Amino acid sequence: xxxxxxxxxxxxxxxxxxxxxxxxxxxxxxxxxxxxxxxxxxxxxxxxxxxxxxxxxxxxxxxxxxxxxxxxxxxxxxxxxxxxxxxxxxxxxxxxxxxxxxxxxxxxxxxxxxxxxxxxxxxxxxxxxxxxxxxxxxxxxxxxxxxxxxxxxxxxxxxxxxxxxxxxxxxxxxxxxxxxxxxxxxxxxxxxxxxxxxxxxxxxxxxxxxxxxxxxxxxxxxxxxxxxxxxxx
Numbered sequence: 001x002x003x004x005x006x007x008x009x010x011x012x013x014x015x016x017x018x019x020x021x022x023x024x025x026x027x028x029x030x031x032x033x034x035x036x037x038x039x040x041x042x043x044x045x046x047x048x049x050x051x052x053x054x055x056x057x058x059x060x061x062x063x064x065x066x067x068x069x070x071x072x073x074x075x076x077x078x079x080x081x082x083x084x085x086x087x088x089x090x091x092x093x094x095x096x097x098x099x100x101x102x103x104x105x106x107x108x109x110x111x112x113x114x115x116x117x118x119x120x121x122x123x124x125x126x127x128x129x130x131x132x133x134x135x136x137x138x139x140x141x142x143x144x145x146x147x148x149x150x151x152x153x154x155x156x157x158x159x160x161x162x163x164x165x166x167x168x169x170x171x172x173x174x175x176x177x178x179x180x181x182x183x184x185x186x187x188x189x190x191x192x193x194x195x196x197x198x199x200x201x202x203x204x205x206x207x208x209x210x211x212x213x214x215x216x217x218x219x220x221x222x223x224x225x226x227x228x229x230x231x232x233x
Contacts, residue, residue: 006103007124008174009044009053010091013037013110014061014080019219026217027110028063032227036217039113039230041069047120050106052098054091056080083190085181085197092178101175104131107194108169111217114229115169119210123169130203131172133195134210138163164207167214170194172205 013027020026027037044053056078057064069075078094080087088107092099099105104127108115123134142158172180172194180197184190191197195205213229215222 003100006051006099007049007106007171008051008095008099008103009106009108009169010056010088010095011037011040011044011053011108011110012056012080012084012087012091014056014058014087015084020217020223021220024063025058025061028066029217029223031113031217031223032230035063035067036113036223036226037110038068040108040110040115041067041072041075043113043115043117044106044108045069045072045074047117049120049124052076054078054094055110056087056091084192085185085190088194089178089181089185092174092181095174099174101173103174104171105174105177106169106171107177109216112168112214113217114211114226115214116211119214120169123171123208123210126206126208127171128206129173130176130198130205131170131195132206132208133170133193134167134214135164135207136167136210136212136214138165166193166195167210167216168193170205172198176201 016025022029029036031039052074054076057080059079064070076094078090081090119134138160142160144155144158145152146155177194180201184197184200198205217223217226
C-alpha cells in the first residue's frame with residue numbers, strides 16, 4: 001500500500017522587521033485587532049491537509065506568550081537563526097522523526113497574512129517534483145539600476161516577459177530541501193528563499209500563479225493594505 005505524503009508547514013518568524021520602524025517585530029504588530037502573525041497562523045492551522053505547524057521564533061522572543069495560539073498543541077516551536085536559511089534548517093530539524101524524506105514541507109512567510117486557502121488548493125494540486133512556489137507574473141516595466149555619483153540611475157530596461165515575483169508558500173520534499181540548504185551553506189551561499197536552494201542543486205521548481213493580494217508586510221504602508229485585503233474576506 002502506498003503511504004500518502006504529508007504536508008508540514010514551516011513559518012520563519014525570527015526576524016526583527018527593521019524596515020517597519022516599529023517598537024517590536026512586525027509579526028507582532030496589530031492587524032485588524034490581532035497580531036499579524038496570528039492571521040497567518042489561522043490560515044495554516046485551519047487548512048485541512050496540513051499536519052503540525054513549525055513556528056520558528058527568536059530564542060529571546062518576549063511576545064509569543066501573548067499570541068492566541070501560544071498554547072495550541074498543533075504548533076511546534078523552533079529557534080530561529082541569523083538568516084532565513086538557518087531558521088528554515090532549524091524548522092526542518094524540529095521535524096526530525098516526524099516527517100519522512102518524501103513528505104512535503106510548506107515554507108510560508110509569517111508576514112504574508114493574506115494567503116487564501118484557494119491558493120493553497122491550486123498550489124498543492126499542481127505540485128510535482130522537484131517542488132513548486134506561488135508566484136505572480138511581473139506586469140510593470142522593469143529597470144535595472146546602477147549607482148552614479150551616489151544616486152540610483154537607470155542602467156537599462158529589463159524585458160519583463162518570463163519574469164515572476166516569487167511569493168510563498170514554497171513547497172519541497174523534506175529530505176531534498178534539507179540537503180539543498182545544507183549544500184548551499186557549505187558552498188557559502190546564504191540563499192534568501194527555498195527555491196534558490198533547490199535551483200542551486202540544478203533543479204527547476206514549478207511556478208504556480210497565485211493571487212496578487214498575497215502581499216508581504218515589509219514597510220509601514222503595507223500594514224494598511226493587508227488590513228484592506230483581509231477585510232474583503
